[in-house]
Amino acid sequence: MRIAIIGTGYVGLVAGTCFAESGHDVTCVDLDARKVEVLRRGEIPLYEPGLEELVRRNVAAQRLRFTEHLPEAVSPAQVVFIAVGTPQSERGDADLQHVLVAAEQIGRSLRHYTVIVNKSTVPVGTSDRVRSAVARTTDVAFDVVSNPEFLKEGAALDDFLKPDRVVIGTTSERARKLMGDLYAPFVRTENPILFMDPHSAELTKYAANAMLATRISFMNDMALLCERVGANVDLVRKGMGADRRIGYAFLYPGIGYGGSCFPKDVRALMSTAREAGLELDLLRAVESTNTRQKRCLLGKALKLYGSLADHTFAVWGLAFKPKTDDMREAPSVELIEGLLGKGARVQCHDPVASPVARQYFGDRVAYAPTCYEAAEGADGIFLVTEWNEFRRPDLKRLRALMRRPIIFDGRNVLDPRLARSEGFTYIGIGRD
Numbered sequence: 001m002r003i004a005i006i007g008t009g010y011v012g013l014v015a016g017t018c019f020a021e022s023g024h025d026v027t028c029v030d031l032d033a034r035k036v037e038v039l040r041r042g043e044i045p046l047y048e049p050g051l052e053e054l055v056r057r058n059v060a061a062q063r064l065r066f067t068e069h070l071p072e073a074v075s076p077a078q079v080v081f082i083a084v085g086t087p088q089s090e091r092g093d094a095d096l097q098h099v100l101v102a103a104e105q106i107g108r109s110l111r112h113y114t115v116i117v118n119k120s121t122v123p124v125g126t127s128d129r130v131r132s133a134v135a136r137t138t139d140v141a142f143d144v145v146s147n148p149e150f151l152k153e154g155a156a157l158d159d160f161l162k163p164d165r166v167v168i169g170t171t172s173e174r175a176r177k178l179m180g181d182l183y184a185p186f187v188r189t190e191n192p193i194l195f196m197d198p199h200s201a202e203l204t205k206y207a208a209n210a211m212l213a214t215r216i217s218f219m220n221d222m223a224l225l226c227e228r229v230g231a232n233v234d235l236v237r238k239g240m241g242a243d244r245r246i247g248y249a250f251l252y253p254g255i256g257y258g259g260s261c262f263p264k265d266v267r268a269l270m271s272t273a274r275e276a277g278l279e280l281d282l283l284r285a286v287e288s289t290n291t292r293q294k295r296c297l298l299g300k301a302l303k304l305y306g307s308l309a310d311h312t313f314a315v316w317g318l319a320f321k322p323k324t325d326d327m328r329e330a331p332s333v334e335l336i337e338g339l340l341g342k343g344a345r346v347q348c349h350d351p352v353a354s355p356v357a358r359q360y361f362g363d364r365v366a367y368a369p370t371c372y373e374a375a376e377g378a379d380g381i382f383l384v385t386e387w388n389e390f391r392r393p394d395l396k397r398l399r400a401l402m403r404r405p406i407i408f409d410g411r412n413v414l415d416p417r418l419a420r421s422e423g424f425t426y427i428g429i430g431r432d
C-alpha cells in the first residue's frame with residue numbers, strides 16, 4: 001500500500017517507520033525543513049530506542065522517504081495519516097489548527113479515492129471537522145477514519161508493533177477493510193482491532209489517558225497520606241497491585257506525571273465536558289494533585305534547609321521519563337525553576353536530554369557529563385527521572401564528592417537503608 005504520513009514527530013515517525021517495516025511504501029511529510037534534512041541524512045531528530053536503526057533499514061530498502069512537499073506524498077497514496085501536534089490552547093482545550101490546516105492541504109492534493117486517518121489526539125467530533133475541511137478543497141471521494149495512537153515514548157516501537165489493541169473509528173465499510181488489512185501484521189487474536197464509530201474512538205483516547213493519570217494522582221495522594229500517618233507507599237502499592245482487579249501498572253508514585261500528553265489530555269477532556277455542560281470534578285482533582293506533586297520535592301528541601309540561597313544542587317534526570325529526550329511538561333522544569341528562583345545553583349545531568357534542556361534553561365544551569373560530576377560540591381541531589389544508571393550509584397564516591405550527603409529521591413528507586421548506612425540523609429516519596 002502507498003501511505004503518506006503528515007507530521008513526522010514521535011507518532012508520525014514511529015508509525016511511518018513501522019508501516020514501512022511491514023512492507024508498505026511510506027512517505028513522511030513535515031513542514032519543518034530542518035527535521036526533513038536530518039532524516040534524509042539517516043539521523044533522527046529525537047531520541048527513541050531502536051528507531052534510528054529501523055529508519056535507516058527502511059530508507060535503505062527504499063520503503064521509507066521524507067519530504068517537505070505534502071502533495072508529492074499525498075497524491076499517489078491510498079491512505080494518508082494525520083499525525084501533527086495538538087498542543088494545549090490558551091483556554092486549555094486542544095489546539096486543532098495543525099490538524100485542520102493539514103486536512104485542507106490533503107484535500108487539495110487528492111487524485112483518487114483515499115482514506116484519511118486522523119492519528120493525532122483530538123476532541124470528539126474532530127473527524128467531522130476534518131471531513132468538512134477536506135471536502136472544502138476537493139471533489140474526489142474520500143473517507144475519514146479516527147485511529148488514535150496509544151504508544152508510550154521510550155517504548156514506542158514495541159507499543160506500535162505489538163499493541164494491546166488498535167482502535168479504529170469509521171462508518172465506512174471500504175475504509176474498515178483497508179484499515180483491517182493495514183494493521184493485520186501487528187495484531188494477534190488476543191490483542192484485537194476494535195472497530196467503532198469515530199466519536200467513540202476519539203473519546204477512547206482521552207478516557208484511557210485520563211484513567212492512567214487518575215491512577216498516578218491517586219497513588220501520589222496515598223504517598224502523601226503515608227508520610228502523614230507513618231506508612232510505606234511501596235508496600236501499599238504492592239499490596240494493592242496484587243489484586244488482579246487493580247494490577248501493578250501505573251501505580252508508581254513520584255513527582256507528578258509530565259510529558260506531552262497526560263497533562264494536556266486531562267485538561268482537554270475537562271474542556272470537552274465543560275462544553276457539553278458537565279464539570280468532571282474527578283479530573284480536576286487529578287490535575288490539582290499533580291500540580292501539588294510537582295512541587296513536593298522543593299517543599300521538602302525548603303523544610304530541610306530553610307533557605308536554598310547559595311546552595312548548590314545536583315538534578316539527576318531532565319526528561320519527563322527515562323528513554324526519551326522529551327521535556328514537555330517535565331517535572332524537572334518546575335523543580336529547577338523553583339530552585340533557581342530561591343537563589344540556588346543547579347548542576348544537572350541527563351543521559352540524553354541535555355541538548356533539549358538548553359532550550360529551557362540556557363546557561364542558567366550547568367550541564368554535567370555524568371551524574372557524579374553533577375554532584376560535585378552539591379548540598380543535595382534531586383533524582384527526578386528514573387534512568388537505570390541512577391538506580392545503584394556508587395554512594396561512597398558520591399559522599400566524597402558532595403558538600404552535604406542528602407538525596408531527594410523523586411522516583412523511589414534508591415534503597416533508603418543502603419543510602420542511610422552510607423551516611424546519607426534519604427528523602428523519598430511516601431516512604432520516609
Ligand SMILES: NC(=O)C1=CN([C@@H]2O[C@H](COP(=O)(O)OP(=O)(O)OC[C@H]3O[C@@H](n4cnc5c(N)ncnc54)[C@H](O)[C@@H]3O)[C@@H](O)[C@H]2O)C=CC1
Pocket residue numbers: 006007008009010011012029030031032035070083084085086098101102105119120121122149150151152153260261
Ligand atoms: N508523543 C507521544 O507519545 C504521543 C502523541 N500522541 C498524539 O499524536 C499527535 C502528535 O504528537 P507528537 O508526535 O508528539 O507531535 P510532535 O510535535 O513531535 O510532531 C508533530 C509534527 O507535525 C509537524 N506538522 C505540523 N503541521 C504540519 C503540516 N501541516 N504538514 C506537515 N507537518 C506538520 C510538525 O512540524 C512536527 O514535526 C498529538 O496529537 C499527540 O497528542 C498520541 C500518542 C502518543
Ligand SMILES: O=C(O)[C@H]1O[C@H](OP(=O)(O)OP(=O)(O)OC[C@H]2O[C@@H](n3ccc(=O)[nH]c3=O)[C@H](O)[C@@H]2O)[C@H](O)[C@@H](O)[C@@H]1O
Pocket residue numbers: 121149150151152153154209212216249250251252253254255256257258259260261262320321
Ligand atoms: O497519549 C500519549 O501521548 C501517550 O501518553 C502516555 O505515554 P507517555 O506520556 O509517553 O509516557 P508514560 O509512560 O505514560 O508516562 C507519563 C508520565 O507519567 C509518569 N508515571 C507513569 C507511571 C507511573 O506509575 N507513575 C508515574 O508517575 C511518568 O513518569 C511520566 O511523567 C500513555 O502511557 C500512552 O499510552 C499514550 O499514548
